[in-house]
Structures are given as C-alpha cells and as structure tokens.
Amino acid sequence: MALHGDLFSYPLPELLQWLDGSRKTGTLQLSWEAGERKIFVLSGQVVATASRGLRERVARLLELAKLSSGSRVLASFEELQRTPDVEQAFATHGVDVRMVREMGREELFSSMMDLTIAGRGTFHWTEDADRTGEDWVPSDMSIREMLFESLRWVDEHGDVEQALPIDAMSVRAVAPPSASQPLLHRVILTLCANSQNLGRLRLSMGMSRSAVTRRVFDLLRLKLVEVEGAPQVEADPVAEMLEKGQVLVREGQYDSAGIICASLLASDPADRRVREFARMVQREHVAALYGELPPVAVPVPVHDPEGMALLKPEERQIAGLVNGGWDVSTLVLAVPARELDTLRTLAKLVRMGLVQLTMPMR
Known part of the structure; x- marks a missing residue:
C-alpha cells in the first residue's frame, strides 16, 4: 500500500503516530525545501535513514572529532554492499558502529524538528523497504522515541533561538570532550577548542542551524561552553x-x-x-x-499454592484467568486492568514459574 500527501494537511507528528500505531514496515520519503530524506522502518522500528551526502557528512564529523578515520568510515559503508551484517561491516574496518548509529539518530531528530516547525513539504509512504542504491546510515530507535524527542526539541526551540539568535556569536569550549558525552557534544567541544562562531561551526559540521544550535544550547546549559553575548542559561x-x-x-x-x-x-x-x-x-x-510474551502464545497455569500466596490480590485475579486455552492477546482483552499492567503480571508469573508459555501448533 502506498500513501502520499502534504505535511500541511497531514502534519508530521500525526503521520508518525499512524506509522507507529500500525507497526508498519516500509519507507517514508519526506521532501521539503532543504532536500529529501528517507526513513526505513521495520515493524515500527527505525533501522536506517538516507539523504544526499549523509555518509560523507558522518565520516567527516567523526574525523573532525578525532573519533575515527573518515576513510575507514567510508570503507565500512562500502562493505555494507557486500554484507547485510551492519556490525560486521563496521568492525571489519575498526569503526564503532554505535557512533554511526548515534549520528543517524541526531540527523533524524533535527530533520523531524525542522519539518514539524515548518509544517510544509510532502511525504510518500511505500511498503517497499529496499535500501539498494541509497546513501543510507544505520539507526536504531522506535518511531515513538523519534517522535518524542523531536517534539521535545520543538517545545524548547524558542528558548534555543532566544539564547542563540545570530550566527556571528562565538563559541568556545571550556572543558575537553569525554567518552561519556553524547557524540555531537564531543564533536562541538573538539571543534570549539579554539573559539569559532556559530556560522562557521555549522558549515564545518554540515548540519542544519537548528541541529547545531540545539546542541550548543545543551552545552551552554551544562556550562561546558561559553558563547559571547549569550544570556546565562540555567539548567532546566x-x-x-x-x-x-x-x-x-x-x-x-x-x-x-x-x-x-x-x-x-x-x-x-x-x-x-x-x-x-x-x-x-x-x-x-x-x-x-x-x-x-508473543500475542499468540498460550499461558498454561502451573499448580503452586505457595507461589500464588506471594502474589498481590490484583495479580491473583489475572492468574485466575489463565486457563491454558486463552492466548496472551485474549487475556489482555479479558482483563479489566491496563494492557501494560496485565502484561507485566503475566511476565512476572512466567518468571516465578507459575505459568508456562506454549506456542500453538501450526
């Protein structure tokens, strides 16, 4: 099934909520003035993102931050054409795939924020998730997490713009980067060891203004950078x-x-x-x-009066409905408690050995 439209009639947050709720697999293509981006989704999980020049940008950023050789990163991307194993492709060339995935996440957060604020552009959804020939970078997060973080950035965008309104403001690191920090924090602290203005920093990183100012704002709040002319930013x-x-x-x-x-x-x-x-x-x-707890799995009760005595009354009520005939999805519907509470109780019953899961015969 294909679906297309514009982001004014169908706002991006609503589109992402639909994809998440339906646990879709496929490719979401987003187009706007800044270019085009593709998001590859597997059962509601974002597994990769693609845009023009993305791989070169990731390689350059990791080299600028002295975290990896750019040529090694590009060689790892080339390796992806020969093997479907992402971890192996990067390990072969001595590159930490976690850094690459984190860059993919950062790219998505900033572009989703920009698109949500702009409220313009078009989208095209297709259930074809083929990445062949695409300039893609691996990612690893759910659509829910991407939506939450981008909306949080949207809510805090006004504070960022108020603190960092112009590109001529100079940024200087007052602390060295460390391995415990987010990747873009480490990149910015490395590039700003000698003071440079926001405009040059943005061009060096090759990222959108909103993405760079957001991370500079975070560092300003943490007292890890000084920005000439910026107001005192207190931690939120x-x-x-x-x-x-x-x-x-x-x-x-x-x-x-x-x-x-x-x-x-x-x-x-x-x-x-x-x-x-x-x-x-x-x-x-x-x-x-x-x-x-797969929805089609059938919980079968195990007779253990002593174990049952350890349960809370509401947990015993759920345990009493386990009859060896209803599967997990049926129990979730039958129990008046919230879906989450029912699943947590069933997981606890399995861990205590009061219930065994069986899969139906095909």
Missing part, C-alpha cells in the same frame, strides 16, 4: 530528567523510567513534554513485553 530540571529517562528507556529500564514519569506528571501534568514522554515509555514497555 524537567529537561534533564527527561534526558535521563530517555537513556533508561534506551537501556530497557522501563520501571525506572516510569518512576521518573510519575514524578514529573505529579509536579506538572500540563507539560506536553512530560505527557509525550509518559506515553512513549508506556508504549515502549508494552512493545518490549510483547517480545517476551
């Missing part, structure tokens, strides 16, 4: 907690991320960034649990 505690929460989600620590959600929602339930983050955490957690 909500933004900091959201960034930490996103790292937890990326590491699969959903319960910890959920605690951050609950705390932020209690303090300011009207903050759109917080609401979007809460939705993203919940949906990522549900998707991860379905990885453990």
Whole structure:
C-alpha cells in the first residue's frame, strides 16, 4: 500500500503516530525545501535513514572529532554492499558502529524538528523497504522515541533561538570532550577548542542551524561552553530528567523510567513534554513485553499454592484467568486492568514459574 500527501494537511507528528500505531514496515520519503530524506522502518522500528551526502557528512564529523578515520568510515559503508551484517561491516574496518548509529539518530531528530516547525513539504509512504542504491546510515530507535524527542526539541526551540539568535556569536569550549558525552557534544567541544562562531561551526559540521544550535544550547546549559553575548542559561530540571529517562528507556529500564514519569506528571501534568514522554515509555514497555510474551502464545497455569500466596490480590485475579486455552492477546482483552499492567503480571508469573508459555501448533 502506498500513501502520499502534504505535511500541511497531514502534519508530521500525526503521520508518525499512524506509522507507529500500525507497526508498519516500509519507507517514508519526506521532501521539503532543504532536500529529501528517507526513513526505513521495520515493524515500527527505525533501522536506517538516507539523504544526499549523509555518509560523507558522518565520516567527516567523526574525523573532525578525532573519533575515527573518515576513510575507514567510508570503507565500512562500502562493505555494507557486500554484507547485510551492519556490525560486521563496521568492525571489519575498526569503526564503532554505535557512533554511526548515534549520528543517524541526531540527523533524524533535527530533520523531524525542522519539518514539524515548518509544517510544509510532502511525504510518500511505500511498503517497499529496499535500501539498494541509497546513501543510507544505520539507526536504531522506535518511531515513538523519534517522535518524542523531536517534539521535545520543538517545545524548547524558542528558548534555543532566544539564547542563540545570530550566527556571528562565538563559541568556545571550556572543558575537553569525554567518552561519556553524547557524540555531537564531543564533536562541538573538539571543534570549539579554539573559539569559532556559530556560522562557521555549522558549515564545518554540515548540519542544519537548528541541529547545531540545539546542541550548543545543551552545552551552554551544562556550562561546558561559553558563547559571547549569550544570556546565562540555567539548567532546566524537567529537561534533564527527561534526558535521563530517555537513556533508561534506551537501556530497557522501563520501571525506572516510569518512576521518573510519575514524578514529573505529579509536579506538572500540563507539560506536553512530560505527557509525550509518559506515553512513549508506556508504549515502549508494552512493545518490549510483547517480545517476551508473543500475542499468540498460550499461558498454561502451573499448580503452586505457595507461589500464588506471594502474589498481590490484583495479580491473583489475572492468574485466575489463565486457563491454558486463552492466548496472551485474549487475556489482555479479558482483563479489566491496563494492557501494560496485565502484561507485566503475566511476565512476572512466567518468571516465578507459575505459568508456562506454549506456542500453538501450526
């Protein structure tokens, strides 16, 4: 199935929500004044992105930051034409594929923000996910994460523009880069060891103004750079907690991320960034649990009165509905609790040995 239209009639956030909710596989092509970008999606997961000159830009940035040889990075991309194994292609040439994937993520965050703010351009969706002949770079994140982070950038864009309004402002690093920092932070700190203005920095990096100023703003907030003429930028505690929460989600620590959600929602339930983050955490957690509990798997109860006595009343209620005939998807519909709570309880029952999963015969 193919779908095309314009981003004024069908805003980008709504389009991404549709792709996420339908767990689509295929290619989303976005076109606007700044050029064209393709996003390759596998069951709701962004696996790669492509745009003209992207591979050369990634190679140049990693070399400018003294993180890798540009020729090695380009050789790794060439290797992708001979092997489908992304990790092996980069390992063969001594390149850390995690840095390349992080650059892919950064490219997507900034372009999604630019397109959302502009509200212009066209899109074309096709279920053909073939990357042959494309200038693609691997990525690894869900559509939900891409949507959440780009919307967070949109919400904070006004603060960034107010602090860094013109390209003539000079940026100087006041701390050296370290391996614990995000990749673009390390790139900017390396390039600004000697002061240079925002315009030159942007041209050196070959990235959009919004992408560069966003990361400079982050560094300014962290007191890792000085910007001539910029106002004093104080740390935003909500933004900091959201960034930490996103790292937890990326590491699969959903319960910890959920605690951050609950705390932020209690303090300011009207903050759109917080609401979007809460939705993203919940949906990522549900998707991860379905990885453990396939919807067609049939939970079979195991007789263990002592184990059952350790459960909470609401968990025993769900355990009581496990009859060896209903599959996971049917149980989720039958239980009055939230989908996430039901799946978490079923996963707990499996871990405690109170339930065994069986797959239906084909």
